Amino acid sequence: MKSNFFLGLTILGLSAILLTSCSKVPQVEIDAANAAIEEAKTAGAETYVHDNYVALQDSMNAVMVSIETQKSKFFKNYATAKENLTGVTQFAIEVKVLTENRKSELKVEIQNTIAEATSLIDINRQLILKAPKGKEGTSALIAIKGELNTIEATLAEANTMLEAGDLLATLDKANAAKAKATTINTELTEVIAKYNKRR
Numbered sequence: 001m002k003s004n005f006f007l008g009l010t011i012l013g014l015s016a017i018l019l020t021s022c023s024k025v026p027q028v029e030i031d032a033a034n035a036a037i038e039e040a041k042t043a044g045a046e047t048y049v050h051d052n053y054v055a056l057q058d059s060m061n062a063v064m065v066s067i068e069t070q071k072s073k074f075f076k077n078y079a080t081a082k083e084n085l086t087g088v089t090q091f092a093i094e095v096k097v098l099t100e101n102r103k104s105e106l107k108v109e110i111q112n113t114i115a116e117a118t119s120l121i122d123i124n125r126q127l128i129l130k131a132p133k134g135k136e137g138t139s140a141l142i143a144i145k146g147e148l149n150t151i152e153a154t155l156a157e158a159n160t161m162l163e164a165g166d167l168l169a170t171l172d173k174a175n176a177a178k179a180k181a182t183t184i185n186t187e188l189t190e191v192i193a194k195y196n197k198r199r
Contacts, residue, residue, distance in 0.1 A: 023075070023076040023077065023078070024078065025067060025071070025078060026067075026078050026081055026082045026085060029081075029082050029085035029086065029089075030064075030067075030085060032085070032089050033060060033063070033085045033088040033089045033092065034060075036088075036089045036092035036093055036096075037056060037057070037060060037088070037092045039092065039096055040053065040056065040092045040093075040095040040096040040099060041053070043096045043099045043100060044099050044103065045095050045096065045098070045099040047168065048099050048102040048103055048106070048167070048168075049095060049098045049099050049102055052095045052098055053095060055091075056088070056091055056092055056095050059084075059087070059088050059091060060088050062084075063081055063084045063085055063088060066080070066081050066084070067081050103167060106167040106168070106171060107162065107167065109171060110158070110162055110167065110170050110171050110174050111162075113171070113174040113175055113178050114155055114158055114159065114162075114174050114177075116178055117151065117155055117174065117177045117178040117181050118152075118155060120178065120181035120182060120184075120185050121148050121151060121152060121155075121181055123185060124144070124148055124181065124184050124185055124188060125145075125148065127185070127188040127189065127192060128141050128144060128145065128188065130192050131188055131191055131192055131195070132191065132192075132195040144184055144187075144188070147180065147184060148181075148184065151177045151180055151181050154173060154176070154177040155174065155177050157173060158170050158173045158174045158177065161173065
């Protein structure tokens with residue numbers, strides 16, 4: 001009889017401990033998840049992997065809603081919220097890695113685009129030497145030389161922006177410079193081809 005009484009007390013004590021541990025707001029896990037989300041944001045997730053970042057915020061918001069719901073209950077249980085917060089923290093770490101990978105990809109893309117545009121400028125300068133001069137041709141070639149100088153200045157700006165880490169704007173600038181250099185290349189190639197046919 002006595003042993004049953006002690007056994008009952010032990011079970012009650014364990015139940016109380018379990019209930020207490022499950023009924024406390026998981027602040028440590030909340031703080032860890034928020035810190036991981038902030039790290040992803042600082043890495044540039046909002047800009048470079050926007051959809052993933054939005055999904056991450058939605059996940060955290062959903063967990064916080066469930067925690068608020070538990071707070072209003074008489075018997076609170078945050079076990080599921082704890083698990084979900086651990087999942088959010090892991091997701092935030094993954095989003096940060098995705099961000100860094102995307103930034104690396106963009107840097108390579110920018111460097112390649114700048115290199116291609118620079119190469120086109122050199123080719124275009126060679127084509128200018130082969131282009132027909134004449135009265136109109138000379139003034140047109142002077143204008144093209146000016147455009148090539150502008151493209152070179154744009155690429156120099158793009159390099160500066162790349163070093164500053166402004167990747168999306170840098171890619172836009174590099175692509176615009178390459179597109180202009182490509183247009184000039186097409187024009188010069190066509191003019192030279194027509195001129196050579198007439199000779």
